[in-house]
Amino acid sequence: MLIRPAADLRENDVTDQALYLDRRRFLAGAAAAGTLLGAGRGLRAATSDDTPTPFEAVTTYNNYYEFGTAKEDPAVNAPGRLKTAPWSVAVDGECAKPGTIGLEDLIKPVKVEDRIYRLRCVEGWSMVIPWRGVQLSEVLKRFEPTSKAKFVEFTTLADREQMPGLRIPVLDWPYVEGLRLDEAMHPLTLLATGLYGKDLLAQNGAPLRLVVPWKYGFKSIKSIVRIRFTAAQPVNSWQKYNPREYGFYSNVNPEVDHPRWSQANERRIGEFRRRPTLMFNGYGDQVAGLYAGMDLKANH
Amino acid sequence: MRWLKPLVFAASLLPLVWLGWQAAYGSLGVNPVETLNRTLGDWALRFLLLAVAVTPLRQWTGWAPLARLRRMMGLFAFFYVSLHLASYVGVDLFFDWAALWKDVVKRTYITLGMGCFLLLLPLALTSTDGMIRRLGGKAWRKLHRLVFPAAILGVAHFWMMVKADLREPVVYALVLAVLLGWRLRAFLRAPQRA
Structure with missing residues (x-):
């Protein structure tokens, strides 16, 4: 199976949406025919590339509990409710130049790039998404983190007016995520402002979200309003909810099961058969060094 | 009341028809x-x-014809449980028997769901008039009390599967608690019939 390192995937790798849909339709037809012929085994081979997941699926199948816990909820509840402009981000903690900065000013000095990444959800499904955004390291540098800064904590907006899901105490709002500073500074880590060449839709975490492609999707926090440099390891929301099931690192790892289900394989959205999950979601070449010598089960 | 059973039978097939339509x-x-x-x-x-x-x-409504629906509801429960199991094994796992066995022994909620199916299996097999006669009413009734633990396992299976938002499983659990509470009360009040 050929898995290209996603850092090499460029904008012109994004298939035109119409062409893409045609191809998908063809594949769906072929898949149906394959099933009818009992040729199920050949199916995986037919779809085992990293073709971007259709825009329609990426924007209607979301986990964004602030707008409801069903996959379809965010696409229904978030647009029109989430006010993304004006938007500013408060940056503070262990850094020399803290401050609250408007989204424009945060992004403007940094080169905007298109990058195609695999996204693996902790629930066992995955997508391939053409993101648009800036490398997080370039954004963080200007705030000049001090030598005390060992971690970065991110916080999602928590506004009851805009987010109907906050009325239900599923998680301890606001949603919080964290990375080790070297993870945050890693060239793969992206601060996304768009996907499929367009601005992010509300349900995908507009106007600004994290994308950490080698970690389970919940680490890629949405609609960020605060970035904080810390000396202590942040407690991310899911870890707080259930530390046995969700850890701080949450690196994609087929060998460390979720207590309630296997992580050995995943269902790529649009495919029928499950496919094997790759260590670090297939980005091991680039990121395995960050965890050299660490017990990945204990630090799940 | 001749219409009651055919009507409920047809209505009970609607979820499957709707799913089939959507799949097609x-x-x-x-x-x-x-x-x-x-x-x-x-x-x-x-x-x-x-x-x-x-x-x-x-008992609450005093509407006797309801009794005629009990077997049908039980068999439809078994029918949908079987389809659920078949879709998990055949469609989700694609007959990966090794993965199935790992799930059954390792994942508590899968174990409970499988237990629910196994408890319902003898009930479905002994649901015919012939089997009731052969077992005798008393033994048959005793055997069919297995539906209570099966329902508990079913609700627990759903409860443990949910990631964080427990509102739905709580509703099922409350309904089951009321139903079981009612049975328990009747049982305690008439111990001689037990």
């Missing part, structure tokens, strides 16, 4: 395998609770 027209959503499996599981649990509810409902 590719409208099961972004993750069709998950939708299929979850929807079958939802209906399995609903019919299981309906089967348990028939007798209390008959």
Whole structure:
């Protein structure tokens, strides 16, 4: 199976949406025919590339509990409710130049790039998404983190007016995520402002979200309003909810099961058969060094 | 009341017809395998609770014809549980028996769901008039009390599967608690009939 390192995937790798849909339709037809012929085994081979997941699926199948816990909820509840402009981000903690900065000013000095990444959800499904955004390291540098800064904590907006899901105490709002500073500074880590060449839709975490492609999707926090440099390891929301099931690192790892289900394989959205999950979601070449010598089960 | 059974029978098939329609027209959503499996599981649990509810409902409403629906509800519960299991094994796992066995022994909620199916199996097999006669009413009734632990396992299976938002499983659990509480009360008040 050929898995290209996603850092090499460029904008012109994004298939035109119409062409893409045609191809998908063809594949769906072929898949149906394959099933009818009992040729199920050949199916995986037919779809085992990293073709971007259709825009329609990426924007209607979301986990964004602030707008409801069903996959379809965010696409229904978030647009029109989430006010993304004006938007500013408060940056503070262990850094020399803290401050609250408007989204424009945060992004403007940094080169905007298109990058195609695999996204693996902790629930066992995955997508391939053409993101648009800036490398997080370039954004963080200007705030000049001090030598005390060992971690970065991110916080999602928590506004009851805009987010109907906050009325239900599923998680301890606001949603919080964290990375080790070297993870945050890693060239793969992206601060996304768009996907499929367009601005992010509300349900995908507009106007600004994290994308950490080698970690389970919940680490890629949405609609960020605060970035904080810390000396202590942040407690991310899911870890707080259930530390046995969700850890701080949450690196994609087929060998460390979720207590309630296997992580050995995943269902790529649009495919029928499950496919094997790759260590670090297939980005091991680039990121395995960050965890050299660490017990990945204990630090799940 | 001749219309009652055919009508309820037809209505009970509607979820399956609707699912089949959606599958045929590719409208099961972004993750069709998950939708299929979850929807079958939802209906399995609903019919299981309906089967348990028939007798209390008959007692509360005093509407005797309801009794004739009990076997049908029980068999539809088994029918949807079987379809749910089949879609999990055949569609979700694609007959990966090794993965199935690992799931059954390792994942408590899968173990409970499988237990629910195994408890319902003898009930479905002994649901015919002939089997009732052969077992005798007393033994048959005793055997069919297995529906209560089966319903508990079904609700627990759903409860443990949910990631964080427990509102739905709580509703099923409350309904089951009321139904079981009612049975327990009747049982305690008339110990001689036990």
